[in-house]
Amino acid sequence: MAIPGQKQRSNVEELLEGIWKQNPVFVMVLGMCPVLAVSVSAVNALSMGLATTFVLVASTLLVSALRNVIPKEVRIATYILIIATFVTVVDYLIQAISLAVYDALGAFIQLIVVNCIILGRAEAHASKNPPLKSVINALGMGAGFTIGLLALGSVREILGAGKLFGIALFGPEFQPWVVMVLPPGGFFVLGAWLLLFNWLNIRKAKPAAIQSAEARA
Amino acid sequence: MSEAASLQPATPSAAMIRTLGIVATVCGILIVTAYQGTLEPVAANKKLALERAVFKVIPGASSVREFVAGSGGIEPAGAVVPQGAVKFYAAYDAVGALKGVAAEGAAKGYADTVRVLYAYDTAKQAITGLGVVSMRETPGIGDKIITDAAFLKNFVALDATLAADMKSLAHAIKTVKHGSKQNAWEIDAIAGATVTSKAVGKGINESAQKLLPLLVPHLDKLQGGK
Amino acid sequence: MTESLSQIFIGTLLANNFVLAMFLGLCPFLGVSARLNTALPMGAATTFVMVVASLCAFGLNWLVSAFNLEFLRLISYIVIIASAVQLVEMVLKKYSPVLFRALGIYLPLITTNCAVLGVALFQTAREYSFTQALTFATAGGLGFTLALLLMAGLRERLRLATVPNVVQGTALSLMLAGLLSLAFMGFAGLGAGE
Numbered sequence: 001m002a003i004p005g006q007k008q009r010s011n012v013e014e015l016l017e018g019i020w021k022q023n024p025v026f027v028m029v030l031g032m033c034p035v036l037a038v039s040v041s042a043v044n045a046l047s048m049g050l051a052t053t054f055v056l057v058a059s060t061l062l063v064s065a066l067r068n069v070i071p072k073e074v075r076i077a078t079y080i081l082i083i084a085t086f087v088t089v090v091d092y093l094i095q096a097i098s099l100a101v102y103d104a105l106g107a108f109i110q111l112i113v114v115n116c117i118i119l120g121r122a123e124a125h126a127s128k129n130p131p132l133k134s135v136i137n138a139l140g141m142g143a144g145f146t147i148g149l150l151a152l153g154s155v156r157e158i159l160g161a162g163k164l165f166g167i168a169l170f171g172p173e174f175q176p177w178v179v180m181v182l183p184p185g186g187f188f189v190l191g192a193w194l195l196l197f198n199w200l201n202i203r204k205a206k207p208a209a210i211q212s213a214e215a216r217a
Numbered sequence: 218m219s220e221a222a223s224l225q226p227a228t229p230s231a232a233m234i235r236t237l238g239i240v241a242t243v244c245g246i247l248i249v250t251a252y253q254g255t256l257e258p259v260a261a262n263k264k265l266a267l268e269r270a271v272f273k274v275i276p277g278a279s280s281v282r283e284f285v286a287g288s289g290g291i292e293p294a295g296a297v298v299p300q301g302a303v304k305f306y307a308a309y310d311a312v313g314a315l316k317g318v319a320a321e322g323a324a325k326g327y328a329d330t331v332r333v334l335y336a337y338d339t340a341k342q343a344i345t346g347l348g349v350v351s352m353r354e355t356p357g358i359g360d361k362i363i364t365d366a367a368f369l370k371n372f373v374a375l376d377a378t379l380a381a382d383m384k385s386l387a388h389a390i391k392t393v394k395h396g397s398k399q400n401a402w403e404i405d406a407i408a409g410a411t412v413t414s415k416a417v418g419k420g421i422n423e424s425a426q427k428l429l430p431l432l433v434p435h436l437d438k439l440q441g442g443k
Numbered sequence: 444m445t446e447s448l449s450q451i452f453i454g455t456l457l458a459n460n461f462v463l464a465m466f467l468g469l470c471p472f473l474g475v476s477a478r479l480n481t482a483l484p485m486g487a488a489t490t491f492v493m494v495v496a497s498l499c500a501f502g503l504n505w506l507v508s509a510f511n512l513e514f515l516r517l518i519s520y521i522v523i524i525a526s527a528v529q530l531v532e533m534v535l536k537k538y539s540p541v542l543f544r545a546l547g548i549y550l551p552l553i554t555t556n557c558a559v560l561g562v563a564l565f566q567t568a569r570e571y572s573f574t575q576a577l578t579f580a581t582a583g584g585l586g587f588t589l590a591l592l593l594m595a596g597l598r599e600r601l602r603l604a605t606v607p608n609v610v611q612g613t614a615l616s617l618m619l620a621g622l623l624s625l626a627f628m629g630f631a632g633l634g635a636g637e
Binding site (some may be wrong): 011029030031033035036037042077080081084085088091106107110111113114115116119121179182183184185186187188190191192194195199200202 | 463464465466467468469470473494516517518521522525555556557559561562564565568608610611612613614615616618620621622624625628
């Protein structure tokens with residue numbers, strides 16, 4: 001079902017949108033609270049990313065399937081209900097799989113409810129597109145979010161604890177850069193990643209401008 | 218959940234309430250299914266985590282049971298801990314003899330609350346082990362309370378004898394400045410992490426002052442755990 | 444352990460500041476902190492909603508625990524917060540148009556502010572009593588306002604400075620937030636002592 005006036009996008013484009021062009025962490029800078037709070041280690045970052053992806057995909061599927069029966073006035077209330085349901089489900093699943101992970105993530109599992117990415121996707125994409133397309137898009141967004149979290153988590157764990165996924169990388173001589181696993185480190189590392197992306201964009205801006213001019217010609 | 222519906226402008230109310238009702242029902246079914254489905258593994262996980270924590274502070278134990286000590290004596294723990302009662306764990310070895318008792322204590326540390334699990338040896342009347350349940354202390358400084366061998370030596374036999382009237386400890390457990398420990402009921406603080414060390418001492422003292430007077434007179438009830 | 448009210452207040456306001464140490468409410472912190480004159484009403488509105496949410500959550504938690512329905516806690520919290528925000532908006536609009544004009548545009552934004560749900564979840568997890576919960580919510584809101592004001596003041600100054608192109612935008616805000624957070628770490632240990 002194509003929306004009039006909107007170019008039909010291929011599934012691959014839908015998938016790649018979240019991973020690269022509209023990456024929720026690096027480009028849109030959305031849902032920062034869990035990103036900064038749980039990215040003290042790569043394992044935490046990965047579990048948080050997967051949990052969010054699950055909620056994102058499941059709620060997108062349901063919203064998209066029901067998009068024609070939900071009255072416009074109560075759509076936000078319905079979305080919040082659906083999202084809260086899947087967060088509760090994921091909350092119990094994580095408890096069943098590993099209590100250690102559950103304790104490490106703490107309240108931030110339940111705070112997935114208010115992650116703007118999920119409500120944003122439900123409102124902006126799933127409510128207008130058929131289930132398959134929405135799920136593919138949500139998968140891409142979830143993957144992009146997970147990659148962003150992992151990028152942050154691994155840098156912080158390597159610098160702040162000298163480990164990656166709990167495995168010591170350097171000898172016992174290593175003096176950990178403790179501030180990296182403390183709250184300020186979260187801000188600094190994310191800031192540094194954004195700097196890198198800004199720099200890449202500025203470098204790419206010129207060739208891209210030429211390319212698009214060629215394409216138009 | 219109907220209040221969410223009543224707040225919306227009332228165009229076709231019946232349709233809106235119907236949709237919300239259907240969605241809420243579906244959501245309810247999903248949640249209950251997930252809750253029921255994970256109930257067993259979650260309980261098993263919690264038991265495992267508890268056992269692991271207790272076995273760490275009471276080496277040689279092989280099973281754990283939860284109890285509450287209240288004014289009426291000792292009872293197996295239920296879902297809620299009654300007012301004024303203290304929850305604790307009794308650990309038994311392979312043949313069912315009581316190895317020791319463990320309980321939680323908590324106090325405000327440097328960054329946030331430090332929660333510790335301590336082991337109480339009923340024969341020695343002393344604290345014989347320390348583990349950390351949760352804390353957010355500065356890595357590399359405050360977390361020495363888990364790694365610092367000299368600090369952990371405080372908890373080999375930390376005196377926790379009851380006073381003659383059985384109403385409080387004979388000597389309050391307290392943390393003293395690094396290098397000035399003189400008595401068996403004092404904890405030698407870690408140099409540079411005094412606040413965290415003090416929180417440990419305070420947490421244990423508060424909990425032990427409450428638990429031990431309720432527990433010690435009824436110790437015979439804990440024997441033969443299997 | 445029973446935390447005294449002053450310990451909760453100071454701890455939540457400074458040492459465990461919602462924004463700078465707990466990472467709650469970052470979206471408005473980065474989004475609405477460009478100017479001082481919008482930061483203050485936003486902070487005030489959020490504080491108000493947080494207190495209301497805390498009260499609602501306290502009542503709900505009692506209800507949910509009484510009926511052994513813990514698995515409905517999250518879903519009922521979010522629904523009650525969303526409804527409470529809308530109710531506050533409607534009441535303000537009817538009885539205090541002046542206040543509504545000052546806070547109105549921020550209210551819908553607050554529903555998805557994780558600091559508000561965070562207050563409800565944390566007070567439940569820490570088993571706070573009624574007065575403790577109220578203190579916690581007030582201090583959390585004030586801490587949020589404080590962080591927002593500091594950030595807005597800094598960013599107003601920065602607009603006059605020459606900044607390299609690469610650093611412009613969110614990257615700069617994040618670095619600033621990092622420095623603020625570093626400064627706030629100095630408050631750790633306040634109220635611990637004896």
